[in-house]
Amino acid sequence: MEKENKLSGPSFYVNFEKVYARNIDSNMSLLNFLRHNHKLTGTKEGCSEGDCGACSVIILEEDGGLAPVNSCILKVGQILDKNIVTIEGASKLTSIKPLIEALNSKAASQCGFCTPGFVMAAVALKGKHKNPSEKTIHDSLSGNLCRCTGYRPIVEGIQSLEQKIKFPNPKIRKDPTLKSAVFGKTTYIYPKSKKELVEFISKEKNYTVLSGGTDWNLEAEDADFKEQKILFLKNVKEMSRVKVSTSSFEIGACVTLSKFEELCHAFFPSFVDTVIRFGSPQIRTAATVGGNLGTTSPIGDLAPLFFVLGAKLSLLGPMGERTIPIKDFFKDYRKNSLKNNELIFKVVLPKKGKKDTLFSWKLSKRYDQDISTLSLAARVTLDKNQSLEKIILSAGGVGPTPLILHQTARLLKKTNLTFSQSALQTAISHDISPISDLRGTARYRSTAMVGLIKKMQRSLVSGEEQHSIMSI
Structure with a gap:
């Protein structure tokens, strides 16, 4: 019976092995889980704010993509059923060794503290590009800081490797029964569809909405949590996809900024330079379109882009959906048009005219x-x-x-x-x-x-x- 208990509960994968998230407090980050619970200390703690990249790990996405993320600002409750790879797991792969050798040949490590994070950022880059431009390399490393200022050898090491990295991405078995999980005083709720989402917001009143968490997790880092519920949105399939029609794009509120960046490359190239400066690749793979708008900040970078395109927001509440022009969403400083128990469900973005x-x-x-x-x-x-x-x-x-x-x-x-x-x-x-x-x-x-x-x-x-x- 004891053995059965050890192999139960909410889980995810670390370095291709299933791990269970038990005895986790309300506020535990993925970084602390890796370092303290599993002794994977290659992932470093630098800033604890998602700025320095020392804590970078990779999430293996279902489409085969490699998503670098800051483990210091991801809560354990956000990565259930995900496949996480740390520097320890990556360094054992034969396909990574040429990259390690290339970096070593250029003396790309000084004190070494930041090196694991740089390697993980480089792995994510070389998993996508065989010969990335220097501009692309700099963007891919923009979320990693070297306090010894050894950037040039790192860039040269990546440039010297003229091949893509092939990364194993085994299919993982998701838990079909996962509807909620308790961590300390916090209960995470995991709706998987619009129907399940409406059912929850129709009956619950007190909860916090969470998706990428790149903003909220910073505020919550030092919080002394009382009992609370977190409505986690990233598993809602309708909110994580982009639908293309002849005249517009329907962008789910949980579409990440990195996915929106891909859309801009194809359809709005003039927006790309702004989008890549929202934050580092580690931030853009976690942060979402809906989150950027939902903060209702006067300096949120998406709003002006959507204003000029005449975007509309689809807001979802207990009574269903309603659509408003985005200009009507912003009412005053940090105040918006959301009613009680409403949330941003998707953005309808018209296509650019030929002229x-x-x-x-x-x-x-x-x-x-x-x-x-x-x-x-x-x-x-x-x-x-x-x-x-x-x-x-x-x-x-x-x-x-x-x-x-x-x-x-x-x-x-x-x-x-x-x-x-x-x-x-x-x-x-x-x-x-x-x-x-x-x-x-x-x-x-x-x-x-x-x-x-x-x-x-x-x-x-x-x-x-x-x-x-x-x-x-």
């Missing part, structure tokens, strides 16, 4: 892995004479909510992009109400917005592609 040109920029104190100081997105339609037919501008970080810049758009259309700087400054001053904070002053935000509009003007007049935020 439309899209722009997107993000300004932040650091280029990678930083919260926006301000952002700007635009959709511009030119007629056959290359005159301005229609323009929609949206900005974040310059008011209590993301904004549509009506006055500025009218000026640009009226003058057909031949505005004076003083007229532009006046129009922008009517549209935005920035504040001064740690990320920038109100004056800086206003001045920077003028600069971004002029960047767009230069690109449209010259006919060149969107200028990078790093260009003059």
Whole structure:
């Protein structure tokens, strides 16, 4: 009987072996579970905030993909039925040895503390790309910090390996009976369909909604949990898929930012540079579209992109679904249109018109892995004479909510992009109400917005592609 008890309970896989999550407290992270419960100490604790990448592990996705994640900001309750690989498991695979040898040949390790995280990030990259560009390598390593500043040898080591890594991805048996799991004082609820989700929110009142958790888990790290229920959404199949029609995309609220990035590469390439700066690959594989919008932050990076495309939100509650324009979702600072027991179910995103040109920029104190100081997105339609037919501008970080810049758009259309700087400054001053904070002053935000509009003007007049935020 004792043996049977040991082989029961909520479970997942670590390095291709099934493990059971028993005697777990309410707030245990995957990192602490690996290090303390299973003595897998190659996964390091650096920042405990998802910034440094020392804790990186890989989740083997069902489609064969390798998803690097920060184990320090994932709760054990989020990874049941998942297949986790740590540096210990990866280093035993024959297919990884050429990568290890390539890094060693370039002396890509100094003190060694960050090395396991870099290796896992490189494994995820080389599992997808045979010969990634240097830009792609830098993006893939943007979530890993080396305090010895040994980045160049790491990049050179990855460049020297001209082959993809073949990674085993055995099919795992999911627990069909998994509906809930208890960790300390916390009960996780795992609906698998829209029907099960509606049944739960129709009868329960007090619970916390959780999906990627890249924001909430930081706030919860030091919390002294009382008894609570967590409604975990990532297993709801309808919320984790993208449906493509002739005129639009239906993006489930639990679609990750990395999956949305793939969509942008195919259909909205002008948005890619902004999307990859939401956070590191480890953040983007966990964070979700619905989570980014649901925080109702004025500096959430998705909202301006969706504003200019005319997106609609499908909100799900006990009485079913209702659809609203995304501009009506944001009411005030951190206040939205969700009613009691409602949640964001999906985003309906219209396709770009054939004559439309899209722009997107993000300004932040650091280029990678930083919260926006301000952002700007635009959709511009030119007629056959290359005159301005229609323009929609949206900005974040310059008011209590993301904004549509009506006055500025009218000026640009009226003058057909031949505005004076003083007229532009006046129009922008009517549209935005920035504040001064740690990320920038109100004056800086206003001045920077003028600069971004002029960047767009230069690109449209010259006919060149969107200028990078790093260009003059």
